Amino acid sequence: MTLRLPSKMLAVAALAAALVLPAAAQDRIKFKAIGQPLATGLIQKNKEQPFFENFAQRTGLPIDVDYKPIDTLGVKDTEQLRVMKAGLFDIVSLRVSQNSRDEPTLLGLDLVGASPDYATGRKVANAYFSTIDERLQKQFNVKLLGVWPFGPQVLFCKKPIAKLADVKGMKVRVYDQNLAKFIEMVGGTPVPVSFADTHQSLSLGVVDCAITGPSSANSAGWPEVTTHQLPLGFQMALNGYAISLKAWNQLKPDQQAKLKTAFDGLTSEIWTYSEELFQDALNCNQGKDPCTTGKKFKLTNVAVSPADLELVRGAVTKVSLPVWAEVCDKSNADCSKKWNATVAPVLGLK
Incomplete structure (x- = not known):
């Protein structure tokens, strides 16, 4: 036996169903x-x-x-x-x-x-x-x-370099004030350039070197317009x-x-x-295997010296922290105080 619902009940059920759908969508x-x-x-x-x-x-x-x-x-x-x-x-x-x-x-x-x-x-x-x-x-x-x-931001140059100090007198693409002050410290001229404009800036000689991660550099084709990479992480x-x-x-x-x-x-x-x-991108940039994530190029990979490592590590107390603290404390009174209380102990700084 088939149960027939009154047409009025069917209409109410249909209306209820219609109301439920938009409600669910609105949720x-x-x-x-x-x-x-x-x-x-x-x-x-x-x-x-x-x-x-x-x-x-x-x-x-x-x-x-x-x-x-x-x-x-x-x-x-x-x-x-x-x-x-x-x-x-x-x-x-x-x-x-x-x-x-x-x-x-x-x-x-x-x-x-x-x-x-x-x-x-x-x-x-x-x-x-x-x-x-x-x-x-x-x-x-x-x-x-x-x-x-x-990941670590490293140096790419279109002129031969054997160590970090070789950027003396060169124009280097940077992306923040902290990095700019460090490049000044080692004798380079910092030039702020957006990531999207860096390939062209290297190509046209607006900058001689530029800093980014090796994978981003590979994706953006920087090795087409540079010759050397120094895998020393600045930031x-x-x-x-x-x-x-x-x-x-x-x-x-x-x-x-x-x-x-x-x-x-x-x-x-x-x-x-x-x-x-x-690591894979560093390999790709210099044409080495394994290279599974990027395109192979033929950059000269410059060995990182202990002196260069020490130069970057020492930058925290010599340049980057004092320069940043002065700027930050002007807009945020507790800025460097909080950094010294939270980050400094992690780095073993007193």
Whole structure:
């Protein structure tokens, strides 16, 4: 026997179903995210973008993200904190050194000489995390979710070099004030050039040398216009993920916890991947095997001398910390005091 429902009940059921669908759709949250530049290469391509494109799956949250690399947006990478504060985006893949003019406290994360290797870089990032988070929340209504590295930033030159001191009299592309002061100390002329413009600047002779990570250099074709690489790490190129407090406060406490766990997972993946890329890219740039992640070139690999290592390590106390502290303390009275209380002990500095 078939049970027939009255037509009025069917109409009510249909109306209820129609109302449920939009309600479920309305329950989904939409965020806009700024990514790393496409030009920076494999971390952006293989780790960051897939994470944001599968955001709901990776976080277990009903959140859809409109993710755009910054070099496709018409926004400068030096303006990330400003556009976040203005409420134009919800999540940012924060370029630390590029935004340090707007917030000098950020640069305490990556002073020249402070993170000569990955293990030290992790310790510095963990020690300084809460200081940056508090500052970003106070000044920009932005919460820090994680910190990760592009990896050691090394020197590429289109003129022969055998040691760091050979940059004396050369024009060197830099990306923050801290690095600029160090290059001045060793006799070079620092020239601020955006990453996207560096290949052309090398090609045209605007700069003689430039500093970035070996994998990013490979992806951007720097070895086409340079001849030598000196794999001496000046900085770890630490970057971060941050969310506007408006977007963060939209989430319930359990959702916030899920989001933080997902970003912890992503940043942990990037730390491991970055270290794998670093050595592989150094090989690729000089045409050696194994080379699995990049294109082979024929750069001369300059051996790092103990004297050069010592020069960079000594930069923390001689140049990078005093120069940065003077600038940072002007805008944030406790800036260097907090760094000395949190990061200095990790580095064995008194």
